[in-house]
């Protein structure tokens with residue numbers, strides 16, 4: 001019976017599974033050079049960008065789809081996917097955003113109307129393939145901060161895009177990054193000028209709505225010398241029976257003394273209890289600490305998606321630069337996650353910290369894969385890694401693969417890993433004190449994730465905690 | 478308060494409790510002694526609702542209500558508490574937070590106002606003294622890395638905080654040093670009143686010097702085979718259990 005309680009407790013209801021009914025424009029499924037050109041043309045892109053896409057596409061054709069040992073899913077037919085979907089109406093300002101879409105974001109708890117905007121948070125809302133609204137844009141611009149959709153940035157700041165696009169994740173990087181480079185539709189762009197501390201949280205909210213589409217966004221974030229920015233990313237999708245592909249690329253660039261904090265709460269539709277439907281989340285995220293004393297922190301809470309494959313990474317090029325990775329990943333029912341990070345130490349006195357917390361329940365399978373590389377000239381580099389897994393029930397799994405590659409003898413490395421179970425005895429102990437099984441699981445899981453949650457911006461920490469509780473919630477008693 | 482009628486319980490087809498009868502009235506302290514494996518901890522687990530065990534026959538009445546099917550957290554909320562023979566560690570969960578959650582769940586169940594962290598901390602500080610634990614213990618993860626004796630003290634700390642009507646103390650005395658035995662016994666004595674009842678499971682009579690039990694029962698192979706007063710505990714300590722078994726054989730033959 002405790003087994004049953006545990007299974008019941010982790011049966012989640014996906015709250016964001018509704019579909020928005022709007023008129024939209026969609027390119028028919030299939031991928032070839034004409035489709036790539038069409039996307040570029042629809043977005044009125046300069047010639048060089050179209051060429052860049054085509055180069056990526058041609059390279060992609062030569063690549064083979066990766067095959068990950070611990071992840072199982074049927075082969076994706078890339079010709080059955082539509083590579084562009086957009087709400088039909090063209091927009092000039094927030095007031096023109098389709099009321100259906102506004103409603104959608106309201107339901108998701110992300111109000112876009114001026115009067116209701118989230119205090120202290122500027123939002124770029126990406127609906128299917130396009131950015132539909134960016135809040136507080138003008139306020140930010142007064143301080144020289146550029147925060148807009150990727151498409152707008154291509155029109156308004158082509159020199160910045162040309163300078164930085166693909167410099168952290170080259171088009172040849174991996175199968176999905178190449179595909180993204182060829183067909184990416186929109187995303188967010190952000191530039192914080194020298195010495196500016198961004199006064200509010202910047203945030204992108206991704207929503208997949210259309211069926212049979214892939215979502216391929218591109219996020220590019222540049223913090224110039226001495227700048228600071230904290231960036232949040234959230235995602236949801238409707239409940240559909242077929243799998244949908246999400247293959248994003250995120251590039252972060254931190255110049256001298258700059259600091260970027262990038263937080264993600266990923267809650268794509270995970271599929272149903274039996275593993276039907278759900279998002280394939282294959283994402284390439286990488287940041288470079290280009291200048292001395294720069295810092296990049298990745299914090300992620302991953303509760304959604306049928307399959308997650310992502311390794312937010314840091315290239316620590318500048319001397320004294322710092323890379324951090326804080327992660328909570330939850331896999332329930334039939335979800336699979338293969339996630340972790342790469343820390344590449346190039347500069348001297350560089351430091352990295354990895355804290356990874358994996359929670360597996362139901363039949364969930366989770367793999368932590370981390371690489372720490374200390375290059376030959378990276379004198380006095382330091383890394384601290386801690387990978388903890390917790391298992392709820394006995395049908396799930398957790399696997400840890402830390403790769404360590406040290407080519408400099410002055411490096412200091414520390415690695416810790418633990419695996420524990422939420423056992424029947426722990427639950428009974430809590431029950432005996434008057435705490436229900438549901439609350440007990442939430443309490444234990446929250447305790448387990450504390451170190452990561454404290455890295456999230458306040459509002460997000462509360463949100464993330466709730467999200468975990470919902471994801472583990474069931475029909476007990 | 479508690480009325481156990483002909484209770485039979487088993488685990489995986491193995492019969493462990495074979496017809497337990499016991500009445501515990503408000504204010505009474507009952508002691509259960511018996512050899513290893515007799516079923517004492519099983520009785521405690523069955524009373525508090527551990528569902529690994531099956532109730533094959535009989536009834537448990539608590540405050541006049543049959544609770545055979547009641548989930549463990551509801552029994553707890555109705556005022557049943559067990560001090561575990563082997564308290565469980567919950568890494569990552571702060572001891573004070575855990576206890577506050579427990580208390581507030583129980584208060585919520587009973588429709589009482591819940592305590593906030595500040596009031597709760599104040600209350601904890603006084604209660605820690607009763608069990609002789611340092612303040613640092615409430616900020617550590619539940620039972621994680623606690624010594625055997627510290628775990629037992631922590632159990633009693635939980636008891637005096639949750640203020641149950643019926644406390645089942647399973648070998649709370651084992652693992653305690655001589656001073657702790659005295660401190661804990663005094664803590665329990667302070668906590669006793671005419672409404673609160675206790676079932677104390679133990680192998681030794683040393684704690685009984687402090688606690689003054691009303692009844693002592695002997696459990697052997699899943700049955701209560703003899704009941705008496707405090708002097709029975711002394712007799713057991715001197716003579717062991719075999720004489721009772723012989724006595725039992727004689728009575729069943731006559």
Ligand SMILES: Nc1ncnc2c1ncn2[C@@H]1O[C@H](COP(=O)(O)OP(=O)(O)OP(=O)(O)O)[C@@H](O)[C@H]1O
Pocket residue numbers: 488489491493511512513514515516517518519520562
């Ligand atoms: N999960 C289980 N599976 C099989 N047998 C069990 C299980 N739990 C308890 N038992 C058996 O039930 C019997 C009673 O155990 P119990 O723990 O109640 O004894 P006890 O009287 O508390 O002993 P002690 O004085 O050693 O604490 C023992 O024979 C024990 O092996």
Ligand SMILES: [Mg+2]
Pocket residue numbers: 517518519562647
């Ligand atoms: Mg026992």
